[in-house]
Amino acid sequence: MSTADQERLDRLERRLRELEDDREIRQLVASYGPAVDTGDAEATAALWTTDGSYDVGGMEKPFVGAEAVGNLVTIPGHQGYLARGCAHVMSAPVIHVDGDRATANCYSRLYLHDDDHWVVARVSSNRWELERTADGWRVARRENRLLDGDEAARALLRP
């Protein structure tokens, strides 16, 4: 194969890798809801890097470390959501990949069951910082803020 043809193949592989990154990151973000809404600490932790963190709007301090993030499903507030009926739903993220790092900006909503309908109990902005690891993309840091008029929440929607 000529050098020109080799380079053409190299380019194809690079473009393909970019699309695969995009797909993998989308799946990662989409997997958060099902993990916490089934109360699965292990599946939730598995989305994060070992020392990754999750800074949740409205809580005093961030969860630090995959295990701590996973254990958020065991706290009484979350267990109450599960018993009542809950859905943590992400919007399609805007993704920017830069080598082995990426960011994803999206909205999340928490729907809670209430009699004959569901209440929209939280609407938040999210900024995910992601890392490519030996096992695929993982969450190094997620920040989440309630969209209640606070500038801090709007800041997370900026690229």
Next chain:
Amino acid sequence: MSTADQERLDRLERRLRELEDDREIRQLVASYGPAVDTGDAEATAALWTTDGSYDVGGMEKPFVGAEAVGNLVTIPGHQGYLARGCAHVMSAPVIHVDGDRATANCYSRLYLHDDDHWVVARVSSNRWELERTADGWRVARRENRLLDGDEAARALLRP
């Protein structure tokens, strides 16, 4: 072309096919809402395999066969939704493809118009079982359960 180069091309084609499957399945799932919210029985039926089924949370028995699934848009309850103003909105599915079969897990929400706002009338978990047919991916089976605290609903969010 050398055998090594041929194999490189084979791999590229395989990876591309996986991304195309992902895109096609996403489009299929995203097409459900527009089909039922325009009251289009034919477009709804066309998403399913001929003998596919849809097991809807809160209903006595599943719809069996593409035609029966399509005809759900003609039932009085659904016609009432259309007259009132409705939106059946899917979240981004978590997709797993295994050859000519695939599963997709996601949330769905039904918004109904009510005066100056919309009520979140249903929030459900969904498990789609999909098949690759000669005409592309189709729904072989969809299960849907209300996220009202019932374990059966949470089960549909597991991979």
Next chain:
Amino acid sequence: MSTADQERLDRLERRLRELEDDREIRQLVASYGPAVDTGDAEATAALWTTDGSYDVGGMEKPFVGAEAVGNLVTIPGHQGYLARGCAHVMSAPVIHVDGDRATANCYSRLYLHDDDHWVVARVSSNRWELERTADGWRVARRENRLLDGDEAARALLRP
């Protein structure tokens, strides 16, 4: 490289380009919410072609031209949303690409903060007409109608 191999590479590149179009259009649509919910007129305008338009349901006339579309974030109604806390969230679009033109059909929802929850203040159907420009895909025309039972809204969900 043989002609057959060259054609194989051509096909690969074509299929890859289709997936890249799909990704780019999804990112474009997903970028609308973050642009308007941060009150960023420039970022909003940048999504449209110079002479593109946005026909918003419930308003007297469409915004015409990227600059006018971007300036919608400065109108008092929108500034009130920002102060109160708002989220303009798109569903995954159903995308059809035809050369340098494309359409995308999706739902949008406007969530507004209200004390201890968020109100679903708007649920709309959307039809985006997109154009491939020298700088990538841009919005040539977007139509949006409230899903309040009106046939005009249902029409925007049809392919």
